[in-house]
Amino acid sequence: MKIGIVGYKGRMGKEIKDLFEEKNHEFVWGYDKDGEHFQEKPQIIIDFSLPEVFEKTEDYVKKFKVPLIIGTTGLQDEQIEALKALAKDVPVVQSYNFSIGIQLFLKMVDFLKDKIDGWDIEIVETHHRFKKDKPSGTAKMIKESLDKDVPISSLRLGNVAGDHVLYMANLGEVLGISHRALSRRAFAEGVLKSAEFVTNKKNGYFTFTDVI
Numbered sequence: 571m572k573i574g575i576v577g578y579k580g581r582m583g584k585e586i587k588d589l590f591e592e593k594n595h596e597f598v599w600g601y602d603k604d605g606e607h608f609q610e611k612p613q614i615i616i617d618f619s620l621p622e623v624f625e626k627t628e629d630y631v632k633k634f635k636v637p638l639i640i641g642t643t644g645l646q647d648e649q650i651e652a653l654k655a656l657a658k659d660v661p662v663v664q665s666y667n668f669s670i671g672i673q674l675f676l677k678m679v680d681f682l683k684d685k686i687d688g689w690d691i692e693i694v695e696t697h698h699r700f701k702k703d704k705p706s707g708t709a710k711m712i713k714e715s716l717d718k719d720v721p722i723s724s725l726r727l728g729n730v731a732g733d734h735v736l737y738m739a740n741l742g743e744v745l746g747i748s749h750r751a752l753s754r755r756a757f758a759e760g761v762l763k764s765a766e767f768v769t770n771k772k773n774g775y776f777t778f779t780d781v782i
């Protein structure tokens with residue numbers, strides 16, 4: 571397929587471009603801080619950038635009338651609503667984490683969330699020093715799955731690709747669930763799966779949970 575990437579010069583943008591090209595897809599369009607790179611109209615747009623770029627992404631998706639995969643974190647509620655409106659016309663896949671491991675993590679949370687009443691519960695997320703948002707989108711998803719107002723601690727250390735730990739403790743024991751992304755490749759592979767998933771869809775709002 572012919573892909574377009576918003577944030578194509580960034581860490582995730584480059585990882586996605588490399589993976590798709592490795593699988594014989596073609597990068598034909600991009601948007602980044604210095605503007606548009608246009609070679610051809612893309613068949614899909616993938617956005618890994620910043621919330622402030624969202625309106626540009628929205629405009630381009632409407633202009634090209636193509637599916638959107640969006641992994642940008644820190645989106646405002648109104649931007650999520652705008653994505654849902656966009657999804658009436660084109661397929662949209664939105665997730666704050668495109669790794670398989672975090673999907674399994676969320677399933678474990680769903681299984682145990684009503685079995686830990688009265689326990690101390692905390693989320694710790696660790697990311698590279700360049701990450702702009704805090705707490706991570708994934709930590710917010712874990713908190714939402716728990717359906718409880720739990721504290722989130724954020725560490726910004728070196729070049730960590732993405733670590734999330736959920737600690738749960740009562741007076742006699744400590745239980746933990748942890749996930750570590752060893753590189754950004756894990757996220758890019760989820761984006762590829764999502765791009766394949768939307769090819770036969772006309773419209774609709776999906777998360778990565780729907781994809782796997």
Ligand SMILES: NC(=O)C1=CN([C@@H]2O[C@H](COP(=O)(O)OP(=O)(O)OC[C@H]3O[C@@H](n4cnc5c(N)ncnc54)[C@H](OP(=O)(O)O)[C@@H]3O)[C@@H](O)[C@H]2O)C=CC1
Nearest residue numbers: 577579580581582602603618619641642643666667668757
């Ligand atoms: N859902 C998921 O699975 C994952 C989500 N993410 C999220 O993806 C996003 C990108 O992460 P990452 O690749 O590490 O970040 P980067 O900063 O490396 O990439 C973002 C890119 O967008 C560019 N940019 C900044 N401002 C603008 C602008 N106004 N207009 C156009 N382009 C702009 C940046 O340029 P410049 O560098 O010059 O500022 C950069 O090239 C983040 O929100 C991150 O949290 C990351 C990993 C996985």
Ligand SMILES: O=C(O)C1=N[C@H](C(=O)O)C[C@H](O)C1
Nearest residue numbers: 643666701706707708731732
């Ligand atoms: O910015 C990153 O790098 C990551 N961001 C996502 C998040 O905020 O949860 C996903 C992943 O942990 C990497």
